[in-house]
Amino acid sequence: MSQYTSQFAQAAEAVTQNTDHRSFLQTALRGYQKVRANTQARFTDWQTARKVAAEVKWEAIENLDTHLKNLTERLEARGTKVFWATDGKEAREYILSVIQEHDAKSVVKSKTMTSEEIHLNDLLEKEGFDVVESDLGEFIVQLNHEAPYHFVFPAMHLKREEISHIFHEALGTDETYDPEELTQIARRVLRQKYLDADIGISGANFGIAETGMISITENEGNARLTTSLPKVHIALMGIEKVLPRLEDLSLFLPMLATAGTGQALTGYNSMIGGPRQEGEIDGPEEFHLVLLDNHRTRLLADPEQRDALRCIRCGACLNVCPIFKNVGGHSYGTTYQGPIGSVITPHLRGLQDWKHLSQASSLCGACTETCPVKIDLHHHLLRNRRNAMNEKPKFTERVMFGGFVSMMSRPWMYRSLTKTARIFDRLMQPLQGSWLDPFRPWRKTRSLPPVAKETFKDYWQNRQK
Template identity: 60%
Template sequence: MTSPASQFTTDAGRVAPDLRHRGIIQAAMGKYETVRDQRKKWFQDWEGARNLAARTKFEAVNHLDRYLEEFVSKLEARGTKVHWASTSAQAREIIFSILREKDAKVVVKSKAMTSEEIHLNAAMAEAGYEVVESDLGEFIVQLREEAPYHLVFPAMHLTRGDIKETFEDKLHITSSDNPEDLTMVARRVLREKYLQADVGITGANFAVAETGMISITENEGNARLTAALPKTMITLVGIEKVLPRITDLALFLPMLAVMGTGQALTCYNTMYGGPRQADEADGPEEFHVVLLDNHRTSLLADAEQRDALGCIRCGACLNVCPIFKNIGGHTYSTTYGGPIGSVITPHLRGLTQWKHLSDASSLCGACTETCPVKIDLHHHLLQNRRNGAKLKPSLFQKTAFKLFAPVANVRVLWSLTTQLSRIGMKVRGLVNGSIIDPAHAWTKTRELPPIAPQSFREWWKERQ
């Protein structure tokens, strides 16, 4: 089996020079950047808002036990069943036991990254349930049997033509390639599923401790229908999602919208605090909340990187990341891509297997600068590199630094090496870019910068 690191290198090498992919992503990101920047200016003080959001998350994460306890007791008081899962397997088992008890056949889902994290769809399909993703982008990638490309825009990598073909192949429905027509195809197909579904599964963007509510942000209304029509509702949420007070949402909802999609406010921001109450017309008879740890507590234990638990999954760091834009969302092969994914995946799935993600960064800091909750992302990437080197230094790195250290520490050796390199560069110039070029790995796609004709010392001596 290929390791995640070599898979990553192969995929990155394939996607980066793919001009079609580049064109699609640049077009989508260009539109996003324009509206996002307009909305940031709409705030009186965007930097101030980031500070307040960071303070709120700092308080919540550093008193997670207290707020989680409050959240759960408030939820349970209004008839919600709360379940606890330390691992993915436990979370799946909890959900399966509810499905069995309800004798469910059709399950409708609204977008939930936590469910991607525990690979719920595949497990449910294998167990014989009909599972339908209802978010349009998720529905499209589910039909194509792909993972979501992006935290917020799952089908960002596809054109209308690709989607038209997918609908023809998988649904046997012919439509024009007009986005409106394509959306209406999905609306019709999914409407029927909503009315048939026995169970609805959602994620959550926030968990409000003070009132015992989950909050879901969405544009399509698919989560609202998922929470309204099936008799049983299950919400799978990470334990780190708590916010202390309901009024905190007044700040977080617009910030999430601005950063996520460049909207002032996402179309539906909905809070759910229980199953249907006695005086209410409809809603599920049972509401289950499954709280997922799945190594979030290991990230919590790392005081240096704990702030990464404040992530609101807006996707803003992916959108500004030069690496993400070049290698694309699927290359990461992780649930969470981009800078935040590179930071947290080593905690969620093991540093040895996933430290290569932190190497794939220019450390430009664009992610840190854009993050609405001020997670120190690019420093965390550096810390992961450090931790990775401590854990298991690569033989190449070890040898390279062993050779480099004596040369760099002895003046005469250093001068000699730079002089030899200058000659070497000239000779190499004759074979530049060809297969026998010693720097072929670099020069097959890029220019190798020349070594300066003069060292600083030489230059200084001349000036004296």
């Protein structure tokens, strides 16, 4: 068992036993589902929109090389420095070198999950830079020294009293439970940070190959300040975020907003095509785009699961997932939680270490049904399970399944074993729940149905008599 497996099991058990936490989480997600259903109903035909979105992303991923080439050539033509990072280490080192080259002291970031993926903050803080997250949710979890709970709603697990306490401890502000006042506190702190920042780091929701632009969508306006106030802007984008045409945004922007937060359109949608051009009054003097692979090409090479690269990180699959609702976001221990995290993390970080996430699923298919780009999520979980078994079969499972095959292909063995199982079940009844019960771990959270008193075959024979 990998260390990640036991961490997941422990964390998940703790959250499932915390009924307060689960009920808070489930109430929040019920609210999301209601709002989303209303907004979704405003689409003329949501299912057709999903189909079109899936096809556009399919085209983008199948021709990723061409689209990325077009994107970078057009950005470079306007003075952008594009860096191709094979992995997180290369991306971190490049970003650090840009910061050092400018003799920068402070860095302001706007929501970028890709930077969480490469653990950028850890490196920058270790190097002594003042790094501040400007997205409200990320700002809160940063002050609380924890990872985002959900990649769209990073602080969704915290109640306003807890946020007030975090601000009080970290910023010395008075306790207040008024959401508006809490937002104002963050705004006051962050405004000064923008003015002081030498470098702005952002993510990118989409890269438009046709025009050579990145598109950033957000609700607080912080990405605009992050990308235009500091003299240098560095954007970190996963290579799968590319879209072929500018007009594709007319579908993807409302779709991302609807699936992600239940809004018709996100508050701020910005497009950046390079550093400040001659005659422009604002924008950074330098713009760097870091294109991150970090094993995405490994997923691209897998024709069966390649469609997972269509993901637009809307977070909808987390919001409907019964496992996420019960174990919460931190239990996963990954940057991308929920069904999509369980599908892609084994590809990005190693199948054997992260295969347990594919087991943590009821396979109900709610994720696949809700996904706006029609990723076959729950079947990918099954494929991950199969691949993990094929790659490194477990001795116990081999024996178990070998025995099962042997039993099912020999009727005499099947009959005698079912008889033995009934006797065994009767003998075990008095031990149920005690230390001698071999099914105790199973019974802790589930009930094991008793073995039927007679087999169907016996029943049928008796009935005919």
